[in-house]
Amino acid sequence: MGDQGDNLYLGLDLSTQQLKAAVINEKLEIVAEQIVIYDSDLPEFRTQGGALIDKINNAYITSPTLMWVKALDIVLDKLTVAGINFSKIAAVSGSGQQHGSVYWQRGASQTLATLNPGEFLHQQLAHSFAVANSPIWMDSSTTKQCQLLEQAVGGPMKLAEITGSRAYERFTGSQICKINQTRPDAYKNSERISLVSSFLCSLFAGKIAPIDISDGSGMNLMNIKTKKWDETLLEVCGSNLAEKLGDPVPSTTIVGDISPYYVDRYNFNPNCKTIACTGDNPASLIGMRLSENWIAVSLGTSDTVFLWLSEPKVVLDGHVLCNPIDENAYMALLCFKNGSFTRERIRDQCAEGSWDVFNQLLESTPRGNFGNIGLYYDNQEIIPFLHGDYRFSKGGRVTKFNSLEVEVRAVIEGQCIRNRAYSEDFGLKIDKNTKILATGGASNNKAILQVLSDVFNAPVYVQHAANSAMLGAAYQAKHGLFFGQKSYHDVMSPLPEPELACTPYQDAESIYIPMVHRYRAIVKELTAQ
Ligand SMILES: O=C(CO)[C@@H](O)[C@H](O)CF
Numbered sequence: 237m238g239d240q241g242d243n244l245y246l247g248l249d250l251s252t253q254q255l256k257a258a259v260i261n262e263k264l265e266i267v268a269e270q271i272v273i274y275d276s277d278l279p280e281f282r283t284q285g286g287a288l289i290d291k292i293n294n295a296y297i298t299s300p301t302l303m304w305v306k307a308l309d310i311v312l313d314k315l316t317v318a319g320i321n322f323s324k325i326a327a328v329s330g331s332g333q334q335h336g337s338v339y340w341q342r343g344a345s346q347t348l349a350t351l352n353p354g355e356f357l358h359q360q361l362a363h364s365f366a367v368a369n370s371p372i373w374m375d376s377s378t379t380k381q382c383q384l385l386e387q388a389v390g391g392p393m394k395l396a397e398i399t400g401s402r403a404y405e406r407f408t409g410s411q412i413c414k415i416n417q418t419r420p421d422a423y424k425n426s427e428r429i430s431l432v433s434s435f436l437c438s439l440f441a442g443k444i445a446p447i448d449i450s451d452g453s454g455m456n457l458m459n460i461k462t463k464k465w466d467e468t469l470l471e472v473c474g475s476n477l478a479e480k481l482g483d484p485v486p487s488t489t490i491v492g493d494i495s496p497y498y499v500d501r502y503n504f505n506p507n508c509k510t511i512a513c514t515g516d517n518p519a520s521l522i523g524m525r526l527s528e529n530w531i532a533v534s535l536g537t538s539d540t541v542f543l544w545l546s547e548p549k550v551v552l553d554g555h556v557l558c559n560p561i562d563e564n565a566y567m568a569l570l571c572f573k574n575g576s577f578t579r580e581r582i583r584d585q586c587a588e589g590s591w592d593v594f595n596q597l598l599e600s601t602p603r604g605n606f607g608n609i610g611l612y613y614d615n616q617e618i619i620p621f622l623h624g625d626y627r628f629s630k631g632g633r634v635t636k637f638n639s640l641e642v643e644v645r646a647v648i649e650g651q652c653i654r655n656r657a658y659s660e661d662f663g664l665k666i667d668k669n670t671k672i673l674a675t676g677g678a679s680n681n682k683a684i685l686q687v688l689s690d691v692f693n694a695p696v697y698v699q700h701a702a703n704s705a706m707l708g709a710a711y712q713a714k715h716g717l718f719f720g721q722k723s724y725h726d727v728m729s730p731l732p733e734p735e736l737a738c739t740p741y742q743d744a745e746s747i748y749i750p751m752v753h754r755y756r757a758i759v760k761e762l763t764a765q
Pocket residue numbers: 251252332333334335373406454515516517571
């Protein structure tokens with residue numbers, strides 16, 4: 237690939253609402269970035285936020301598989317128009333929304349291996365999927381299948397010990413099980429089954445790509461210690477499933493040379509390597525350069541907390557995934573559905589829709605909020621399994637707080653206390669080395685970050701990288717290409733250090749440790765009801 241100095245790397249993030257692509261150089265600087273937003277750029281698929289919600293059963297949520305293929309056609313054409321010299325791209329990798337599944341029709345491997353460079357991908361793959369609309373992570377229609385998985389191994393704790401999570405409706409195992417039960421012909425005609433991430437990799441590799449161990453940890457099917465499929469769990473979901481899935485591989489695996497389709501159609505270098513793709517959250521961990529002593533808090537539509545784990549922990553709330561950077565390590569993932577929409581609701585109700593007013597109200601109240609605590613769940617929450625608003629003053633449950641500023645502080649403190657409580661359940665020990673990396677939209681709000689810092693009694697840093705999953709995929713392309721020659725930290729060394737945003741007040745720990753205990757007691761009481 238000529239002088240390494242001018243190598244480029246391509247990373248893509250196939251997320252729920254859009255496909256994003258970034259080209260970076262050796263210094264990990266973004267040299268081009270393009271996006272395809274499904275709803276507006278591909279209106280023929282009639283998605284809402286990239287998803288199709290079943291009109292009869294709104295728990296049943298899918299995405300058109302061919303829409304994702306067409307989005308790749310478009311984003312590569314956009315990069316072409318942007319003048320990218322594809323022949324300089326040394327490696328490509330990607331990330332995908334976790335848990336979704338793609339069902340390749342018999343014969344799809346042959347089609348992938350013999351693509352005609354004169355035609356679009358979507359034209360040639362139009363009949364390559366046994367299931368036209370892929371189940372995605374927003375689906376919650378597989379409770380019965382979850383029960384089968386847990387019963388098969390002896391209950392939720394055992395399933396969590398084996399696979400890193402108790403059974404979740406959105407996880408791929410229960411989704412495959414449901415396809416097999418409700419559409420047996422489609423299951424039988426599926427030559428292979430991919431995750432969204434390995435599906436994306438397959439399009440570049442010109443063959444059905446393997447599932448990586450990190451995204452594979454989000455299926456309730458893989459033993460996170462042995463990194464092999466659990467035979468008992470596969471049996472529950474369908475016959476010959478191991479053959480349909482293929483063997484899991486480390487997330488840095490070089491899957492092969494890029495398909496000749498891209499060499500002939502876009503002038504990619506024939507030596508360009510396709511690196512295994514992974515889930516969007518593991519890719520974010522890569523993009524955020526997370527390591528031990530760091531906690532990452534992504535403050536977005538949903539709030540996500542990431543921890544680096546050297547050993548797996550058996551928990552019923554949250555997920556343990558194999559680590560995409562070090563295959564002998566793990567990562568903890570806590571997903572909270574109620575993030576920015578809830579903050580915005582309280583902003584609209586209490587601060588006339590203004591973040592400036594919101595922040596003034598927040599900063600006008602003392603740490604600890606006069607003993608008030610609030611839990612706000614606009615949508616059914618994953619952890620804890622609660623829905624609605626719950627307010628408590630010193631004396632007990634109340635229907636409303638007596639001031640706007642108390643309500644504002646309560647929503648932010650409540651979310652930050654939640655983050656700390658469940659992180660500690662994962663074994664997080666907060667000490668003088670603990671640091672928090674905040675990302676996502678709300679990480680631009682210093683007033684919110686100050687509360688996060690106080691609740692965790694740790695400094696908060698920010699990283700203004702555009703999209704940690706997309707960049708993580710681009711970084712993984714380079715990391716995978718030089719795996720064994722350069723360490724991950726060497727690969728990432730050109731990146732600037734995260735910037736310190738705020739540090740905790742002296743009295744923070746004495747205020748928030750009792751509040752975390754009180755939070756736990758409240759949640760225990762509410763979930764018992
Ligand atoms: O379900 C999730 C993780 O468990 C989400 O973060 C999806 O990965 C979003 F695409």
